Amino acid sequence: MVAQGGPEPEQYDEFTEVVNNIELYNYRRFREIIVSTMNENTMHGFGYIKPYGYSGDFMIIDRIYKKWVSPFENLKKWDIFYHTLHAPKAVRNRKDFFLEFFSEKTRTSKGLNVLILGSGPAIDVFEFFEKHPDNNIQFTLVDFDPNAIEYSKKKNKKYASKIKFVNANVFFYKYNEKFDFIWSAGLFDYFKEKHFVFMINKYYNALKPNGLFIIGNFSIDNPTTVFMELFSDWYLNYRSVGDLKRLAGYASINENKIFVNMEPLGVNLFLQLQK
Numbered sequence: 602m603v604a605q606g607g608p609e610p611e612q613y614d615e616f617t618e619v620v621n622n623i624e625l626y627n628y629r630r631f632r633e634i635i636v637s638t639m640n641e642n643t644m645h646g647f648g649y650i651k652p653y654g655y656s657g658d659f660m661i662i663d664r665i666y667k668k669w670v671s672p673f674e675n676l677k678k679w680d681i682f683y684h685t686l687h688a689p690k691a692v693r694n695r696k697d698f699f700l701e702f703f704s705e706k707t708r709t710s711k712g713l714n715v716l717i718l719g720s721g722p723a724i725d726v727f728e729f730f731e732k733h734p735d736n737n738i739q740f741t742l743v744d745f746d747p748n749a750i751e752y753s754k755k756k757n758k759k760y761a762s763k764i765k766f767v768n769a770n771v772f773f774y775k776y777n778e779k780f781d782f783i784w785s786a787g788l789f790d791y792f793k794e795k796h797f798v799f800m801i802n803k804y805y806n807a808l809k810p811n812g813l814f815i816i817g818n819f820s821i822d823n824p825t826t827v828f829m830e831l832f833s834d835w836y837l838n839y840r841s842v843g844d845l846k847r848l849a850g851y852a853s854i855n856e857n858k859i860f861v862n863m864e865p866l867g868v869n870l871f872l873q874l875q876k
Contacts, residue, residue, distance in 0.1 A: 613685060619650025621827050628831055632751065634747055635832075642671050648833030650723040653872045656835045657787055659749035663722040665689045666696060667708035689827035689867050694864035695817055696843035697785050698871065699725045702815075704733065706782070713738045715806065716780045718771045718790030718800075720744045723764075730760045741765040743774055786817035786869075790837040794848060797838075801874065808876040816872040818845060823868050845872040 602610045608616040623631055632639060640646040648661055648834070663669075683689060707713060719746040720742035742764060744750055749861070750768045755766055767774065772789070783804050787798055805814055821839040829835040840848075842861045849859045849872060858875040 602853055605640075605678075606672075606675045608682050609678070613682060616682070617828075623715060623827070623831060626742075631831065638676060638679050642673055643676050644669065644680045645828075645832035646794060648829075648835050653746060654747060655746075656822070656833070657791070659721040659744070659746060659752055661754075662692065662787065663724060665692045666722070666724050668693075668810070680767075686825045686828060687866055688819075688829055689825060691823075691864055691866050691868035692787070694866060695869045695871075696725045696728070698862075698864050699784065699786065700729055700732070701852075703729055703738070703782075703863075707733060707736050707738055710781070711737065711863075713781045714741075714778065714809075715739065716741045716776065716783045716804075718743050718783065718785035718804070720753060721749055721787065723757055726753075726764065727757050727760070730757070730763065734760075737763075739763055739765070741767060741776075741780075743767045743769055745770045772796075772803075776804075776807050779812070780807055781809055781812050783807060783812070783814045785815070786871075789816045790818045790839070792838065794838075794851075797848050798851045801849060801854065805852065805854065805874060805876070810876055812876040814874040814876075816845075816874070818870050818872065820863070820868050820870050825868075840870070842870060848872075849874060 602612060602616055638646055639649050641650050641652060644664060647664065648656065651658070653660065668684045671677050715738060717740060719745060723742055726740055726742065740763065742753060747768050750766050754766055772811065789800065808814060818840045819837050821841050823839060826839065845861055846859050850856065854874050860873040862871040862873060863869065
């Protein structure tokens with residue numbers, strides 16, 4: 602499969618089975634076999650190289666959204682395969698979840714104030730305004746990576762009057778207003794439990810009465826875990842529905858205010874905390 606430039610569609614199941622049965626001590630040997638693909642010209646190679654210094658950077662998320670495929674003929678099959686995996690599908694599904702959720706909320710409410718933690722490329726915000734250009738929702742986008750902020754500013758240039766861009770670490774960001782909604786889809790699954798709970802405590806207080814805090818976290822049922830770790834050194838803290846409810850309980854959130862939703866694949870869970 603490597604010799605032919607990647608798996609063909611009819612080989613996907615076989616290739617996935619091979620990958621899922623590779624033991625940790627054989628990771629290095631396997632990477633030596635696919636070394637010609639381990640560069641920024643493939644999706645998994647970009648994830649492995651980490652040109653911005655961290656996993657899940659704004660550019661890899663942007664490429665997942667766009668179903669980016671390498672311009673090099675000998676690498677295209679790898680990227681086509683990559684986008685069939687559950688993890689990138691779940692990332693695209695969570696963008697759709699975002700668009701559907703806020704489209705529904707803005708039909709029934711006016712002048713909403715929304716905080717996004719770990720905003721990344723902000724393609725979700727851009728697509729929202731493309732669909733609802735006259736909506737008066739206000740977004741505050743917070744990301745620690747100045748490259749992500751710069752990228753999202755350029756992408757959302759024509760909607761700049763409706764967006765506040767903040768280059769800050771979410772642990773230290775000092776908000777001075779209250780929000781109707783707080784959204785964080787791809788950040789909390791990098792946190793240890795104590796940091797997860799700390800962040801709930803910090804930002805739950807930023808909600809207006811009846812506000813909602815939505816936290817995305819990859820599920821323990823992610824079937825793409827081995828692929829992510831083997832091909833891209835991409836590690837997350839996977840959690841179950843019960844784990845998310847337990848952590849919200851540690852933050853002293855009333856159990857009647859705790860809900861968990863998910864995207865269609867059940868790979869990306871959404872903890873929802875009502876004020």
